[in-house]
Amino acid sequence: MSSELWQNVPLAPPDSIFKLTAAFKADTFDKKVNLGVGAYRDDNDKPWVLPVVKKAESIILNTPALDHEYLPITGLPEFTSAAAKLLLGPDSRVLAEGRVTTVQTISGTGANHLGALFLSRFYQWTGDKEVYLSDPTWANHPAIFKNVGIIPVSYPYYDPKTIGLNFDGFLSSLKSAPEGSVFLLHACAHNPTGVDPTKEQWNVIAQAMLEKGHYGFFDTAYQGFASGDLDNDAWAIRFFVDKGVKMLICQSFAKNAGLYGERVGALHVVSPSKEAAERVKSQLSVLQRSEISNPPTYGARIVTLILNDAELFSEWKRDISTMAGRIIDMRKELYKLLTEELHTPGNWDHIVNQIGMFSFTGITPEQSKALTEKAHIYLTVNGRISMTGLNRNNIRYFATSLDAAVRGTL
Numbered sequence: 151m152s153s154e155l156w157q158n159v160p161l162a163p164p165d166s167i168f169k170l171t172a173a174f175k176a177d178t179f180d181k182k183v184n185l186g187v188g189a190y191r192d193d194n195d196k197p198w199v200l201p202v203v204k205k206a207e208s209i210i211l212n213t214p215a216l217d218h219e220y221l222p223i224t225g226l227p228e229f230t231s232a233a234a235k236l237l238l239g240p241d242s243r244v245l246a247e248g249r250v251t252t253v254q255t256i257s258g259t260g261a262n263h264l265g266a267l268f269l270s271r272f273y274q275w276t277g278d279k280e281v282y283l284s285d286p287t288w289a290n291h292p293a294i295f296k297n298v299g300i301i302p303v304s305y306p307y308y309d310p311k312t313i314g315l316n317f318d319g320f321l322s323s324l325k326s327a328p329e330g331s332v333f334l335l336h337a338c339a340h341n342p343t344g345v346d347p348t349k350e351q352w353n354v355i356a357q358a359m360l361e362k363g364h365y366g367f368f369d370t371a372y373q374g375f376a377s378g379d380l381d382n383d384a385w386a387i388r389f390f391v392d393k394g395v396k397m398l399i400c401q402s403f404a405k406n407a408g409l410y411g412e413r414v415g416a417l418h419v420v421s422p423s424k425e426a427a428e429r430v431k432s433q434l435s436v437l438q439r440s441e442i443s444n445p446p447t448y449g450a451r452i453v454t455l456i457l458n459d460a461e462l463f464s465e466w467k468r469d470i471s472t473m474a475g476r477i478i479d480m481r482k483e484l485y486k487l488l489t490e491e492l493h494t495p496g497n498w499d500h501i502v503n504q505i506g507m508f509s510f511t512g513i514t515p516e517q518s519k520a521l522t523e524k525a526h527i528y529l530t531v532n533g534r535i536s537m538t539g540l541n542r543n544n545i546r547y548f549a550t551s552l553d554a555a556v557r558g559t560l
C-alpha cells in the first residue's frame with residue numbers, strides 16, 4: 151500500500167485575524183462588533199471607497215488607450231517615481247542624486263518580502279542572519295523573515311506597565327546588538343500598539359543606529375493615517391535618510407488609499423551612490439522576475455493618477471483627513487465614556503495618546519476573551535482594538551462592555 155502523498159503535511163492553524171473575521175461574520179447577535187480587522191470602516195461600519203479613488207477609476211475607464219500589457223519588472227515607472235517622492239519628499243536629496251531604487255511590489259507585504267529576500271541574499275552579514283523586530287510587532291513580520299532564512303529576534307518596545315514605549319529597553323538593545331544589525335522600525339502608527347517614539351526619541355535611535363552601523367528596515371503601512379498628514383507621518387523616514395542611516399523602506403497604499411485588495415506598494419532601497427543603486431535595481435529585478443514576473447497595473451494606475459494630479463492629490467489629502475479624523479474622534483469619545491461617564495478603573499490616557507488605526511487597551515487576555523465570548527465583541531486576545539471598528543452606533547455598547555470586563559462583571 152502506498153502511503154498517502156501528503157501524510158507528512160501537518161494541519162496549520164488558521165490565521166488569527168482572518169479567523170476572527172470569519173467568527174464575526176458567523177455571529178448572529180445584532181450588537182456584535184468587529185474590532186479585529188485592520189481595514190477602515192466608516193461611521194456605518196461599511197468599507198469606504200475613497201471619493202478620489204472613484205474619480206481616478208472613472209478616468210481609467212474612460213481612457214481607451216490604456217491596455218493590459220505587462221508592466222516592466224520593477225513596475226509602472228510613473229508610479230514608482232511618484233511613490234518615492236511621496237515618501238521621501240519632493241526635495242529629497244537622495245532622490246535627486248539617483249541613490250534610491252524603487253520597485254513596485256504586492257502591497258506592503260510584498261515589499262517586506264522582497265526587502266527581506268534582498269537582504270538575505272546581499273546584505274553583508276557578519277554573523278547569523280538575524281533581524282531585530284519590536285516586541286510586539288505585526289504578526290506577519292516574523293513569518294516573512296523566516297521564509298527567506300532570516301531569524302527574527304526581538305527588541306523591547308512596549309511596556310505593559312506604562313502602556314507606552316519601553317524606550318530604555320529599546321535603546322539598550324540597539325547598543326548591545328552586534329555592529330551592522332538589521333532593525334525593523336515601524337515608521338508611524340506602530341502595529342499593534344499604536345505607540346510611536348517622539349521626535350526626540352527618534353533622534354536618539356538614529357544616533358545609536360549610526361554609531362553601531364545598524365541597518366534600518368523601515369515599514370510604513372500607515373502614512374497619513376496616523377496624524378492625517380502625509381508629510382508628518384513620513385517624518386522619521388526623512389529624518390533617518392538625512393542623517394545617513396543605511397536603510398530600505400517598505401510602503402503600502404492599502405490603508406491610506408483604501409486599496410487593500412488591489413495590492414499597491416513599493417520597496418525603496420537607499421544606496422550610497424547612483425551606481426550602487428543601479429546594481430541594487432538589477433538584482434531586485436532578478437528576484438522579482440522569478441517570483442511575480444511583474445506587478446499588477448490597476449491599483450498602480452489609480453495611485454499614479456492621484457499622486458500626479460494636483461487637484462486629485464488635494465482631494466486625497468481631504469479623504470485621508472476624513473479617515474484619520476474619524477479615528478481620532480473615536481479615541482476621544484471612548485476616552486470620555488470610560489473616564490467621565492463610566493469611571494472605569496485604571497488609567498485610560500493611552501487611548502488618546504496612541505496613534506493610528508490600532509489601540510492597545512492594556513486589558514488581559516481573559517478580559518479580551520470575555521468581551522468576545524460574552525459581549526460578541528471581536529478583538530485579538532492581546533487586547534488590541536482597531537479603532538475604525540468603532541462608530542457612533544456601537545461605541546457606547548463597547549465602552550460599557552469594556553467597563554464590565556475590567557470590573558469582572560461581564
Ligand SMILES: Cc1ncc(COP(=O)(O)O)c(C=O)c1O
Pocket residue numbers: 188256257258259260288336341369370371402403404410415
Ligand atoms: C506594519 C504593517 N506592515 C505591512 C502591512 C502590509 O499590508 P498590505 O500588504 O496589505 O499592504 C501591514 C498591514 O496590516 C502592517 O500593519
